[in-house]
Amino acid sequence: MPASLGRDLLLRPDRIWDAVQDGPVEEQTVLVRDGRIAAVGHHLTATAQTDTVAMPGCTLMPGLIDCHVHLLDETAETAPSAYQTLTAVPALRTLLHHGFTTVRDLGSAHLPLNVSLRRAVEDALIEGPRIIAAPNILSPPGGHSDKAPELAQRYGHRIGTLADGEHELRRAVREQSRAGADWIKFAGSGGFTSAVASPDSTSYTQTEMHAITATADDLGLPCATHALSDRAVRRAVAAGVRSVEHGYFATTTTYQTMQEAGTFLVPTQYVQTYFLDRLDDDSFWARDSAPMRRNYRAHAEHLREGLQRPARTGVTMAFGTDAGLFPYADNWREFPALVANGFSPLRALRSATSTAAALLKRPDLGTLTPGTTADLVAVEGNPFHDITATGRPRYVIQNGHLITPHPETTR
Secondary structure, three states: OOOOOOOEEEEEEEEEOOOOOOOOEEOOEEEEEOOEEEEEEOOOOOOOOEEEEEEEEEEEEEOEEEEEEOOOOHHHOOOOHHHHHHOHHHHHHHHHHOOEEEEEEOOEOOOOHHHHHHHHHHOOOOOOOEEEEOOEEEEOOOOOOOOOHHHHHHHOOOOOEEOOOHHHHHHHHHHHHHHOOOOEEEEOOOOOOOOOOOOOOOOOOHHHHHHHHHHHHHOOOOEEEEEOOHHHHHHHHHHOOOEEEEOOOOOHHHHHHHHHHOOEEEOOOHHHHHHHOOOOOOOOOOHHHHHHHHHHHHHHHHHHHHHHOHHHOOOEEOOOOOEOOOOHHHHHHHHHHHHHOOOOHHHHHHHOOHHHHHHOOOOOOOOOOOOOEOOEEEEEOOOOOOHHHHHOEEEEEEOOEEOOOOOOEEO
16 A cells, blocks of 8 residues: 555654765655655654654665566476466565565566566556566577577477577577667576586677677667676676676686776675575475586585675675575575675665666666655664664655555654
């Protein structure tokens, strides 16, 4: 139930963090009007057209941004497209109610269904965060997103947006644009879940990566690459991608190159600890995930070292989780994972607010400042003192509407 239409909101938390300053400020209030932040100050007062929301014990922050999610159930890729699309509806609601008001969905293997989800959220047909969409993951045959190579071998049916060679890749990028892409995503390396390609492989040549990024740039679209191996990351940065996803095996020198090039890292660290912590739990691994388990065992030590590396560099880090490979309600756990691996709470929190907005080129998002979109979350506690407060959302506001109203809302 949203707040009353046409009325202002006056928010009274214990403290406010605007994602600009280095820490929260106490005893300030926020006025929301017409879907935007109208004012922030110590002495704001309510009028007859104002609903006041007390937020005792809470820190009010900009709405959180997850720059790497997969909203569609990958296990349903061979199901009817309508069914696969519907699997995203509870995921979207969960993400929004946990304070994530914007997500970048980095594609599925087969159909561009997230573009329809984006429109459904915009048209208020379903409840969820704002969606920035890369429709599919471009991959070479045998690459990370060649999801069922055995079907291609036996029946000639390919599941995945597969292309290689300059001509094919240029056509594939243009088809993504035609489908309604906000971003282009391609698999620069294999991954732990790859059916064929190993995590330390490299999928495209330098010429092929340049073909992808140059075509995307002609269409005004930024590129993100799934890249784990150091070689894949270096090639992608040289090709001009805007963000590298994962980058677990990149070296310190490569992170320095990324910093100099202005390339963002989206490190998705919790998803790796999620699987690493369960390596010895036989009940967790299904029979069809045996190759994935072998990949993790083969690379576990190298991976754990890689998770510690980026925090020791100046690379620009934006928050992303790979939610969909683990329960959506747990994507907040990326925050304590980042802190455990050496990032400061400030750097972790900025990665999901102002830095994420910078990656997406959305200056209207990511800060709690006058004139910006009123996407907000109030968490119980102070995340600068206890990062797990990010997992205790109490109030969520999207486009100025209170998504999770509380009995303490008054007029």
